[in-house]
Amino acid sequence: RAKQRGKNQYVIYSDDMQTKSHEKIKMETSLRRAIDNNEFVLYYQPQIDIKSGDIKGAEALIRWMHPERGLVSPYEFIPLAEETGLIIQMDQWVLRTACMQNKSWQEKGLPPMRVAVNLSSQQFSKEYLAETVKAILEETGLEPKFLELEITETMTMDVEHTIPTLRQLHSLGVQISIDDFGTGYSSLNYLKKFSIDRLKIDQSFVRDIMTNSHDSDIVGTIIAMAHNLGLEVIAEGVEEKDQLRFLQYQKCNEVQGYYFSEPIPAEKFELHFQELQEKVKRKY
Numbered sequence: 001r002a003k004q005r006g007k008n009q010y011v012i013y014s015d016d017m018q019t020k021s022h023e024k025i026k027m028e029t030s031l032r033r034a035i036d037n038n039e040f041v042l043y044y045q046p047q048i049d050i051k052s053g054d055i056k057g058a059e060a061l062i063r064w065m066h067p068e069r070g071l072v073s074p075y076e077f078i079p080l081a082e083e084t085g086l087i088i089q090m091d092q093w094v095l096r097t098a099c100m101q102n103k104s105w106q107e108k109g110l111p112p113m114r115v116a117v118n119l120s121s122q123q124f125s126k127e128y129l130a131e132t133v134k135a136i137l138e139e140t141g142l143e144p145k146f147l148e149l150e151i152t153e154t155m156t157m158d159v160e161h162t163i164p165t166l167r168q169l170h171s172l173g174v175q176i177s178i179d180d181f182g183t184g185y186s187s188l189n190y191l192k193k194f195s196i197d198r199l200k201i202d203q204s205f206v207r208d209i210m211t212n213s214h215d216s217d218i219v220g221t222i223i224a225m226a227h228n229l230g231l232e233v234i235a236e237g238v239e240e241k242d243q244l245r246f247l248q249y250q251k252c253n254e255v256q257g258y259y260f261s262e263p264i265p266a267e268k269f270e271l272h273f274q275e276l277q278e279k280v281k282r283k284y
Ligand code: C2E
Pocket: 045, 060, 061, 062, 073, 074, 075, 078, 091, 094, 118, 119, 120, 179, 180, 203, 236, 237, 238, 239, 256, 257, 258, 259, 263
C-alpha cells in the first residue's frame, strides 16, 4: 500500500509540476508583453509626519493593469519577475517614472516631498546601481534628497557588498531606508555601519501593537534603538487611531497606512492633494 501511495503521489506531484510550469510560462509571456505594452502603473501612498500631520513623502508601489484580470498585486508578479530577470527592466522603469513624477509635482506647486522606491535584490547587487541612479536623477532633474531608496534587511546580508554600495548611493545625496525592518535579522553592529537614514517598521509588528505586548515591546525597542543610532523611523501598515496614538507616544517619526490613505494613482494624488492633506490632518 505504501508503495502504491508512493506511486500515486509521484503521479500527482508530476502533474502538478507540469501545470505549474505551464502557468509559469504563460505568466512569463504575459509579463514580457506587459513590459512592451506599458501595462504597469505606479500608485503612491503618503508618508506622514507624526507630529504635524504633513505629508512628507510618498511610496511608489507598482501595479499591473492586466487587460483581462484588472489590477494585479506585486506579490503575484514580483517573484516571477525576479526569477526571470525581467525585474531589472521593471525596476528601471519604476525608478525613472517615480523621479519624473515627483519632479513634475514640484513643478506643479505641490509641497516638495520625497518619493520612495523599492529596490529589488537583483538591482541592489548590480555594481552600476549608483551610476544608474545618478543618471536618472540628472535626466529627470530631481534633487537627490527627494529620492529615497528602500532596501530590505535580507538584501543587506552580504555586508561586503552592502557597506560600499550604501555609501556610494548615500554620497549621491539620496536617502536610504530599510524596509520591512524586524522581519530579517540585521546585526546592530552592521546597522551602525550602514549609511542609512530611516528604518521602516514592518507592518506585521504594527498590526497587533494594541493587543500583543511582544509586538508593542519590539516596536518601542526598535524606535529607541534607531534614535540612538541617529536614524528616523517610519511605521507601515497603520490602520487604526490607537496604533497612531501608540506610535506617537513612542516618538515614531512618520506613519504610513490605510488609516490615512491607501496607495492611489498619481493623478488622484496630485489633483486631490489638498483634500488628502486635510483628510490626513483630520484623522489626528
Ligand atoms: P512594501 O514595500 O513593504 O510595501 C508595503 C505594502 O503594504 C504595499 O503592498 C502597501 O499597499 C501595503 N500597505 C500599505 N498600508 C497598509 C495597511 O495599512 N495595511 C495593510 N495590510 N497593508 C498596507 P503592495 O503595494 O501590494 O506591495 C507589496 C510589496 O511588493 C511591497 O512591499 C514591495 O516589497 C513590493 N513592491 C511594490 N512595488 C514595487 C516596485 O516597484 N519594485 C519592487 N522591486 N518591489 C515592489
